[in-house]
Structures are given as structure tokens and as C-alpha cells.
Amino acid sequence: ETRDFRIYQDFGHILIACQLYQDEDIGLDIKQAVYALDSTTIDLCLSTFPWAKFRRTKAAIKLHTLLNLCGPIPVFVVMTTGKTHDITIMDTIPVTADSIYTMDRVYLAFERLYRIHLTSAFFVIRAKSNMRFRRLYSNPVDKTTGIQADQTIILTGIESKMAYPEPLRRVRYYDTEKKKRLIFLTNHFGIPAKTVADIYRSRWQVELFFKWVKQHLRIKSFYGTSPNAVKTQIWIALSIYLLVAIVKKRLNLSGSLHTILQILEVNLFDKKPIFKVVSDALKHESHDYECDQLNLFD
Structure with missing residues (x-):
């Protein structure tokens, strides 16, 4: 409750700066860095957390994250109350030239997308059904x-054409798995249309990240009720995720982040090198699986 959360925030930023995964292959036929922007809402009790009032009978905070899909590792994290609109976070995210930023249509604000374009960066975003435009050219x-x-x-809406005066690329894609038609907008004209769709589909990694953090790092319930206590617990959870990701990369461990975290929890007070603890546990797990398979067919 009393120790300043910025201690843990600064530590998290130090871990974020360890760019161990920047050259990792993410399964897309491009050499550019790809980032996914999204947010998740963490529900709170209004009577216990009155400072985080979201609706009349509900409190909540939002965790806004820009995820580097190599890793995947968060490179930007901001916590706000639940009332904060996602679009406003676009004004604060770090934008790097020649990188690609993918996001859902809740972030569709043409003046902000144009700022990304002017930074010599690229975006891939879902289009809204009521968008007004005129087709200039169709590619085979x-x-x-x-x-x-x-x-x-080009956009033809009165406000949209002023906010984004240059041509855009519009890609219509049919997802056979979900039986759904999706329309994307991008300022990237140098990649195949299918790659545009694949970049957007890779955005789901940020939602998997949120799910993983909520399930395994205990941020659904909090030990304190003040804004400082909540931010402290979230930054500690994110730092644990980052530390496990760094250990996995540096030691070239084969297990998933979840598996490695479970192993470290069980062996927290063992005075052994981390590599040996995790390697032995993974070997033991593999051996047990092989024994079960043999017994099944005896």
C-alpha cells in the first residue's frame, strides 16, 4: 500500500528494454517488426475500489499494452481506469519507423493513423462498415x-478525407475457419494482400497474453485497494512474465512460459541453477509421458 509502484514500473521498463526476441521469426514473410495494440479490462468491486468507478454499479481498470509479436513481449504498458477510451492511448504509444502496428477497429481514428503514416511506420486495422471511400484501382x-x-x-467522408488525405489500401478477406468476411485498411503497399490478413490474425497473440497473465499471475484479485497497490501488483506480475521470457530465451529452454513458471514456483527455494532445475523437470515430465504411452499398449 505504501511502497511507490514506480519502483516496480521502472524495473519492468528495464526488462522491456532487453530486446532478446527482436530477431525471432513470427511466421510472417516480412523482416519488419510487428506490434499489436490492445487493452483488457479487469473488473473490480465498486465499494472496495471507488477510485476506479466504471459504470453505475461497477469498477474496473484497463491494461493497455503494445505487444512485440516476437516473443511475444510487451514493449509499452499503461494502466488507466475503465472509463478511459482506447483511442486516446494511441497518442502515447512509441512509434518506430518501418515497423508495423496492428489493431482492432476500436482504434480507427484517421488523424491518429495518419500520424503513424507520417512517422514512416505502417498499420493494419479493421475497417468499419460505414466508412465512405472511392476506389482508385483494383489489384488482381x-x-x-x-x-x-x-x-x-481514398476516403470521401468530410472529416475522414481531411484527417487522412492520402491513398489507403483496402483488403477484403474471407476467413474460412470462422466463416467471416473481414476488411482491412493499411498504408503498406509493399506486401502481399494475404500477408496483410496474416498480420491482423497475429494480433490475437496480445489477447492470449492478457489471458495468460490473468490466469497465471493472479491479477484477478488484489492484496491492496489503493491505486498504488493495484499498480504495484500488476507491475510485479508483468515483471515475472518478462523475467521468465528472458530466462527462456537466454537458456534456450524448450518448455512454454506457463510450464517454466510452474516449475520455478515449485522449486522456488532450491539452491540450484535455473537451467538445471527447468531442464531436469522437463526431462522428468517427458519421461513420465513416455512411460504412460508404453503402459497404455502393454
């Missing part, structure tokens, strides 16, 4: 890949 597409249209357009 291979419909067997799910791509239905690849167009160069």
Missing part, C-alpha cells in the same frame, strides 16, 4: 487464399 487477387479484393482507395 488469388481467391484461393481467401483474398476477395485488394484495392487502392
Whole structure:
């Protein structure tokens, strides 16, 4: 309750600066860094956390995260009350030239997207159904890949064409798994249309990150009720995630982040090198699995 959360925030930023995963292959045929922007809402009790009032009978905080899909590792984290609109966070995220930023249509604000464009960076975002535009050109597409249209357009809405005065690329894609048609906007004209769709699909890693953190790092319930206590606990949880990711990379461990975290929890007070603890546990787990398979067919 009393120790300043910025101690843990600064430590988390130091860990974020360890760019161990920047050259990791993410399964996309591009050399540029790809980042996913999203937020998750953590529900709180209004009577216990009145400072985080969200609705009339509900309190909540939001965790806004920019995730480097190599890793995946968070490179930017901001905590706000639940009332904060996601779009406003676009004004504070770090934007690097020649990088790609993918996000859902809740972030569709053309003046902010144009700022990304002017930074010589790229974006891939879902389009809204009521967007007004005029087609300038249509590229040939291979419909067997799910791509239905690849167009160069300009915006024609009174406000939108002033906010984003340059051409955009509009890609229409049919997701056969979810039986859903998706329309993307991007300022990147130098990659295949299917890659545009794949970049957006990779955005789901940030939602998996939120799910992992909530499930395994105990941030659904809090030990303190003040803003400082909540931020302290969240930054400690994020720092644990980052430390495990760093250990996994540096020691070239084969297990998942969840598995490694479980192993470290069980062996927390063992005076052994981390590599030996995790390696022995993974070997033991593999041996038990093989024994079970043999017994099954005896």
C-alpha cells in the first residue's frame, strides 16, 4: 500500500528494454517488426475500489499494452481506469519507423493513423462498415487464399478525407475457419494482400497474453485497494512474465512460459541453477509421458 509502484514500473521498463526476441521469426514473410495494440479490462468491486468507478454499479481498470509479436513481449504498458477510451492511448504509444502496428477497429481514428503514416511506420486495422471511400484501382487477387479484393482507395467522408488525405489500401478477406468476411485498411503497399490478413490474425497473440497473465499471475484479485497497490501488483506480475521470457530465451529452454513458471514456483527455494532445475523437470515430465504411452499398449 505504501511502497511507490514506480519502483516496480521502472524495473519492468528495464526488462522491456532487453530486446532478446527482436530477431525471432513470427511466421510472417516480412523482416519488419510487428506490434499489436490492445487493452483488457479487469473488473473490480465498486465499494472496495471507488477510485476506479466504471459504470453505475461497477469498477474496473484497463491494461493497455503494445505487444512485440516476437516473443511475444510487451514493449509499452499503461494502466488507466475503465472509463478511459482506447483511442486516446494511441497518442502515447512509441512509434518506430518501418515497423508495423496492428489493431482492432476500436482504434480507427484517421488523424491518429495518419500520424503513424507520417512517422514512416505502417498499420493494419479493421475497417468499419460505414466508412465512405472511392476506389482508385483494383489489384488482381488469388481467391484461393481467401483474398476477395485488394484495392487502392481514398476516403470521401468530410472529416475522414481531411484527417487522412492520402491513398489507403483496402483488403477484403474471407476467413474460412470462422466463416467471416473481414476488411482491412493499411498504408503498406509493399506486401502481399494475404500477408496483410496474416498480420491482423497475429494480433490475437496480445489477447492470449492478457489471458495468460490473468490466469497465471493472479491479477484477478488484489492484496491492496489503493491505486498504488493495484499498480504495484500488476507491475510485479508483468515483471515475472518478462523475467521468465528472458530466462527462456537466454537458456534456450524448450518448455512454454506457463510450464517454466510452474516449475520455478515449485522449486522456488532450491539452491540450484535455473537451467538445471527447468531442464531436469522437463526431462522428468517427458519421461513420465513416455512411460504412460508404453503402459497404455502393454
